[in-house]
Amino acid sequence: MKRLIPFALLLLSPTAAFAEAEDKELWISLGSDALAPVSEAFAREGWSVPAPSLSKEDVVVIPVRESQLSRIAEVMHDRFNRCAGFVTFESRDEAEQSLVPASDASTRDLITYTIDNATTANCLIGQMTEANVRSTINSMAAYTTRYYTSSTGVSAANWLRSRWATLAAGRTDITSELFTHTAWAQPSVILTIRGTTLPNEVVVVGGHLDSISSGSTAPGADDNASGIASFTEVIRAAVACNYRPQRTVKFMGYAAEEVGLRGSKEIAAYHKNNGINVVGVLQLDMTNYRGTSADVGIVTDYTNSAQNTFLRNVINTYGAGITHVNTTCGYACSDHASWTNAGFAASIPHEAVVSQGNPYIHTTGDTIAKSGSTANHALKFSKIAAGFVAELAKGPTGP
Structure with a gap:
């Protein structure tokens, strides 16, 4: 069983045990x-x-x-x-x-989806800026690589945890921690905002923090510094608005996605095995490259259809003209599949129709320059994630 540990206890580079592992x-x-x-x-x-x-x-x-x-x-x-x-x-x-079908999340007792928390959603969205999202993308992409066994991959995770902790400074109901994985060096990162009235019901927003490339560097600006940056802006806006969710909200940066969804698979299993009631999961993986005329491709396989309908309603309500179409991966293409396979409701809005996504991913050319050196597209997904959290976790903002 994995443990959440204080930031200071994790070394800044892989241990000898990892480096020398067979x-x-x-x-x-x-x-x-x-x-x-x-x-x-x-x-x-x-x-x-x-x-x-x-x-x-x-x-x-x-x-x-x-x-x-x-x-x-x-x-x-x-x-x-x-x-x-x-x-x-x-x-x-x-x-x-894993080849034996798990219980479909559509058969679980899902919560009632409603769109009635506009004050909170609009406050969060109103706080968001392209410059903040772009800054996080650039900070993550500055690491030579964020590969899950590399020292810079560990450093990137530590930086992210520290960044989130800084954003949440002064909020005693918010924690920023590392989730260690015994089989490799890079930890996942989890920031938790404890719910006020329904703390045992959990809303998850996540994306992977690792990167991969066949070249000497793996900046991974779009895949997936962009997704991390999109929901990091939700964290910043939540603190700025003094948002107090009714349900607990967990923001997660997963390790080792690029080598088979390993980090999210362990985390989803941890939540399932410990009986944690995750009522909904939103995955952001690649948000800053607009490859199609529609802004968002809503992936309909390995996801929950009822929650996807809710997600469309959120976009229509708070998206200010953000357009969306359905798309499919045809396989377990990101960390949402880990949650789906564990029996939880998950959704993933993608930066484009999947077949027309960013052609530069997994190369040394996955830089923000390929997205016009802006985070304009990723900001749209910050707004979507804000609406998703406001309406699924509920709860007010305050002075």
Whole structure:
């Protein structure tokens, strides 16, 4: 079981234990259409071609080594434009059990969705600026890489935790902590605003903080400094408005998404195994590259349809002309899938139709310059996230 620990207790670089860890065997699930390209890439590297241990419908489970995850991610991006395109598991049993459908979140007792908290939503949105979102993108992208095993990946997580703690200074109901993962160095980051009247009901807003590239650097400005920046502005606005949510709100920066949703999978499992009542999850992964005429692509697979309808209503109410269309990933394309697979309601508004998203991700060219050197598009997602939090967590603002 993972633990939330105080910031000061985490080292600023990977420990010797991580650095010297053996190249352990892991298991991944991926689409059967990707098995041949992955096998071909393994053969070119001189690696043993993995044999599926189990397949079901269009998904297969194969054994891999941890060092091979980044190469698999390259294949997924280059051949299928998928990010990451597979889910990583610590054991064969866990991987094979993932092929058994979990209870659909649509069968859970969902909360009643209403749009009636305009004062709070408008205060949050009114506080937001493009410059603040852009600043966070630039700060995150300044790290050489945020890869989950790198020292700079750990430093980026520490910086994010510190940034959030600074924004929340003076609020005793807000905590900013690190969620450690025993299998790799980079922690996830969680900021919690405790609910006033319904503290045991939890609203989650998250996005991954790691990055990946086949080149020497991985700025990851869009993938996913942009998503982190979009909801960091919600945190700042919540403090500025003295927002006091009725339900507990958790903002999460996930580690190790690019190598199979590993961080969010552990966090979602922690919440499920500890009986934490997560009533809704919003994922922001890539928010600053407008690849289509519509501002937002609402992903309809691996998400909850009822919550997606609520999300559309939020956009229509508070989006000030933000346009949206439906889109699909066709696979577990981001951390929302971890929550969906754990039985929670999750949604993800994407920066464009998925098939026409940012072509520069997973390269050294994923910079803010590819988005016109502004955060104008990402600011739209800050507003969407603000409306989502105001209407799902409820609660007033105050003097």
